[in-house]
Amino acid sequence: MDTATRLFLKQGASExxxxxxxxxxxxxxxTLYYYYPSKNELIxxxxxxxxxxxTGDLLSWVESIGKDKDPVDVLEYVSKTILxxxxxxxxxxxxxxxxxSGNAALRKRFRETYKEWRRMLEYGxxxxxxxxxxxKVRAELILTVIDxxxxxxxxxxxxxxxxxxxxxxxxx
Amino acid sequence: MDTATRLFLKQGASExxxxxxxxxxxxxxxTLYYYYPSKNELIxxxxxxxxxxxTGDLLSWVESIGKDKDPVDVLEYVSKTILxxxxxxxxxxxxxxxxxSGNAALRKRFRETYKEWRRMLEYGxxxxxxxxxxxKVRAELILTVIDxxxxxxxxxxxxxxxxxxxxxxxxx
Amino acid sequence: MDTATRLFLKQGASExxxxxxxxxxxxxxxTLYYYYPSKNELIxxxxxxxxxxxTGDLLSWVESIGKDKDPVDVLEYVSKTILxxxxxxxxxxxxxxxxxSGNAALRKRFRETYKEWRRMLEYGxxxxxxxxxxxKVRAELILTVIDxxxxxxxxxxxxxxxxxxxxxxxxx
Amino acid sequence: MDTATRLFLKQGASExxxxxxxxxxxxxxxTLYYYYPSKNELIxxxxxxxxxxxTGDLLSWVESIGKDKDPVDVLEYVSKTILxxxxxxxxxxxxxxxxxSGNAALRKRFRETYKEWRRMLEYGxxxxxxxxxxxKVRAELILTVIDxxxxxxxxxxxxxxxxxxxxxxxxx
DNA sequence: GATGAATGAGTATTCATTCAT
DNA sequence: TATGAATGAATACTCATTCAT
Numbered sequence: 001m002d003t004a005t006r007l008f009l010k011q012g013a014s015e016x017x018x019x020x021x022x023x024x025x026x027x028x029x030x031t032l033y034y035y036y037p038s039k040n041e042l043i044x045x046x047x048x049x050x051x052x053x054x055t056g057d058l059l060s061w062v063e064s065i066g067k068d069k070d071p072v073d074v075l076e077y078v079s080k081t082i083l084x085x086x087x088x089x090x091x092x093x094x095x096x097x098x099x100x101s102g103n104a105a106l107r108k109r110f111r112e113t114y115k116e117w118r119r120m121l122e123y124g125x126x127x128x129x130x131x132x133x134x135x136k137v138r139a140e141l142i143l144t145v146i147d148x149x150x151x152x153x154x155x156x157x158x159x160x161x162x163x164x165x166x167x168x169x170x171x172x
Numbered sequence: 173m174d175t176a177t178r179l180f181l182k183q184g185a186s187e188x189x190x191x192x193x194x195x196x197x198x199x200x201x202x203t204l205y206y207y208y209p210s211k212n213e214l215i216x217x218x219x220x221x222x223x224x225x226x227t228g229d230l231l232s233w234v235e236s237i238g239k240d241k242d243p244v245d246v247l248e249y250v251s252k253t254i255l256x257x258x259x260x261x262x263x264x265x266x267x268x269x270x271x272x273s274g275n276a277a278l279r280k281r282f283r284e285t286y287k288e289w290r291r292m293l294e295y296g297x298x299x300x301x302x303x304x305x306x307x308k309v310r311a312e313l314i315l316t317v318i319d320x321x322x323x324x325x326x327x328x329x330x331x332x333x334x335x336x337x338x339x340x341x342x343x344x
Numbered sequence: 345m346d347t348a349t350r351l352f353l354k355q356g357a358s359e360x361x362x363x364x365x366x367x368x369x370x371x372x373x374x375t376l377y378y379y380y381p382s383k384n385e386l387i388x389x390x391x392x393x394x395x396x397x398x399t400g401d402l403l404s405w406v407e408s409i410g411k412d413k414d415p416v417d418v419l420e421y422v423s424k425t426i427l428x429x430x431x432x433x434x435x436x437x438x439x440x441x442x443x444x445s446g447n448a449a450l451r452k453r454f455r456e457t458y459k460e461w462r463r464m465l466e467y468g469x470x471x472x473x474x475x476x477x478x479x480k481v482r483a484e485l486i487l488t489v490i491d492x493x494x495x496x497x498x499x500x501x502x503x504x505x506x507x508x509x510x511x512x513x514x515x516x
Numbered sequence: 517m518d519t520a521t522r523l524f525l526k527q528g529a530s531e532x533x534x535x536x537x538x539x540x541x542x543x544x545x546x547t548l549y550y551y552y553p554s555k556n557e558l559i560x561x562x563x564x565x566x567x568x569x570x571t572g573d574l575l576s577w578v579e580s581i582g583k584d585k586d587p588v589d590v591l592e593y594v595s596k597t598i599l600x601x602x603x604x605x606x607x608x609x610x611x612x613x614x615x616x617s618g619n620a621a622l623r624k625r626f627r628e629t630y631k632e633w634r635r636m637l638e639y640g641x642x643x644x645x646x647x648x649x650x651x652k653v654r655a656e657l658i659l660t661v662i663d664x665x666x667x668x669x670x671x672x673x674x675x676x677x678x679x680x681x682x683x684x685x686x687x688x
Numbered sequence: 689g690a691t692g693a694a695t696g697a698g699t700a701t702t703c704a705t706t707c708a709t
Numbered sequence: 710t711a712t713g714a715a716t717g718a719a720t721a722c723t724c725a726t727t728c729a730t
Contacts (some may be wrong), residue, residue, distance in 0.1 A: 107328065160309055168309065203690050363704090371712085492665070495664075512653065
């Protein structure tokens with residue numbers, strides 16, 4: 001699965017053939033099929049793992065934060081959690097494309113997961129910025145910005161550091 | 173080209189075969205190759221046109237706006253220009269994926285175009301919200317939010333209307 | 345073997361995978377190979393059993409019939425013995441196909457068995473219709489009609505009830 | 517198509533791969549697909565041709581026969597028309613198996629064609645054996661015997677010459 | 689200008705068989 | 710006895726690209 005993930009990162013899921021994965025692993029295609037009944041299943045499992053990692057990170061962060069945190073730090077942390085270590089962001093984008101262009105099971109998984117992340121973010125924001133009531137919207141905005149930033153990062157389009165772009169969102 | 177665009181919209185660029193395009197056009201694949209030396213070239217030309225349309229729209233809007241506009245309207249207009257009529261947004265995403273997953277020429281084109289859009293937006297914001305000086309960052313943020321919103325729209329992930337998410341950005 | 349037979353009945357022998365048989369049995373493919381050295385062997389054993397059943401039925405019938413039997417009943421009984429209960433006929437056809445398309449061992453087995461059945465039929469006809477001397481030919485004709493009827497039944501081609509088609513054969 | 521037919525004759529339709537056909541033809545698999553969109557289509561076309569040939573032969577025969585023909589000759593002619601030249605019969609059997617084991621389109625085609633052949637045979641029998649009224653049944657019997665004979669011929673099971681087996685059917 | 693024919697490398701998937709444990 | 714893991718060859722089908730006419 002790590003190998004598959006690595007290859008997906010290079011070229012995206014649908015551009016990666018099972019033959020390539022098998023070859024990289026030094027096993028036969030048949031063996032690959034012994035473990036994963038179809039390519040979709042493999043993609044789905046990788047997605048699952050990817051999302052669970054993010055959710056886990058988010059969760060432990062939400063539980064640890066205190067009230068006197070700088071809100072901008074919050075967003076920066078969250079975005080790093082999702083984009084994390086370059087590869088994770090890349091995978092995220094590829095999985096999104098996979099979901100958008102036909103894979104319904106994946107799309108459903110994304111919908112559920114985003115809802116969960118939104119809830120967690122809301123809860124976290126509540127802790128940090130007490131007294132504000134637009135956390136629902138702000139949580140969604142944060143996730144939106146992160147996805148947009150991800151795309152632009154991969155296009156090499158970014159001009160300013162992410163922190164600068166983020167900060168206006170958390171003001172007032 | 174219209175036909176190719178229409179098909180790309182349905183399934184994305186790499187999922188659309190030249191045979192399908194030729195068939196839809198009622199011509200032969202051979203003839204298609206008479207006009208476009210490769211599939212990449214075709215994709216590139218479609219991208220070109222797509223971007224020029226947006227740029228044109230943005231340009232005429234920037235020239236027309238007055239100083240007393242509601243800033244939130246600005247962002248809403250811009251996002252509608254890019255996402256326009258559902259289809260344009262879909263194409264945008266598919267082209268982005270194409271660029272990200274290997275097509276370097278396309279990626280370069282995106283970089284240039286985003287820079288141009290950013291400049292235009294900056295100029296427009298300057299007109300609407302005089303006296304502020306963080307327009308550079310705000311312009312980039314707007315483009316980022318639009319890309320993120322695009323993705324989430326296609327995933328069916330969106331919860332609140334775009335306008336609500338946007339408005340905090342343009343506040344103070 | 346019962347399980348394998350059941351699956352062969354659904355789709356034919358060459359369309360049934362050993363994995364499917366093993367799964368249905370709740371054992372592993374490895375275990376299947378512990379008992380049968382190859383798929384061909386398994387098919388052969390099933391054929392063996394199928395034929396022995398028919399031969400047995402035919403035998404006990406031949407021994408029991410008296411001279412005053414209606415000859416048409418004879419043929420009807422025999423055909424029912426071979427086609428028996430729908431499933432047996434289906435299996436018969438699938439095994440024939442297997443034999444025809446390459447499996448020489450099976451083909452040999454069929455040749456021997458048909459010869460045996462012919463002899464038994466001849467003997468039975470002799471009992472029922474004394475004084476006739478063309479039983480050799482008639483026995484073969486009966487087996488031929490049964491095979492033809494089997495095919496046509498499976499094609500859904502049959503128009504008249506088998507009995508009507510049969511009766512002219514047994515007339516004088 | 518001739519080549520495909522020849523190969524189907526050796527091993528049956530589903531045992532013949534498109535790669536084998538292409539290789540035998542000295543063309544690439546791609547080219548084969550240029551002419552036939554799928555293997556099923558190819559099989560169906562071969563079936564079509566096979567059946568049309570038989571139907572044509574039967575037709576011209578029906579039109580030419582006079583009333584004083586020996587009925588046994590009739591059946592012998594018809595069976596030769598269908599089994600004709602060894603290969604035709606083999607193909608017939610393989611197509612039947614293909615139809616039986618899943619190919620619904622083929623099965624439908626068989627049903628229609630058999631009905632047509634039955635009608636033609638009936639008409640022919642009417643010409644040869646005036647005054648008899650069980651031609652409907654006799655026509656079906658003939659087709660049944662032919663199919664049975666076909667199978668047994670391929671199994672190598674036949675003992676008596678076809679003519680001997682046939683003749684009782686046409687008596688009285 | 690236009691096309692029909694051809695191709696070769698590639699795709700996901702299947703399956704009978706082997707074998708160390 | 711039993712099996713989990715592994716395999717390699719095969720299968721139907723796709724597609725961007727080429728090119729002689």
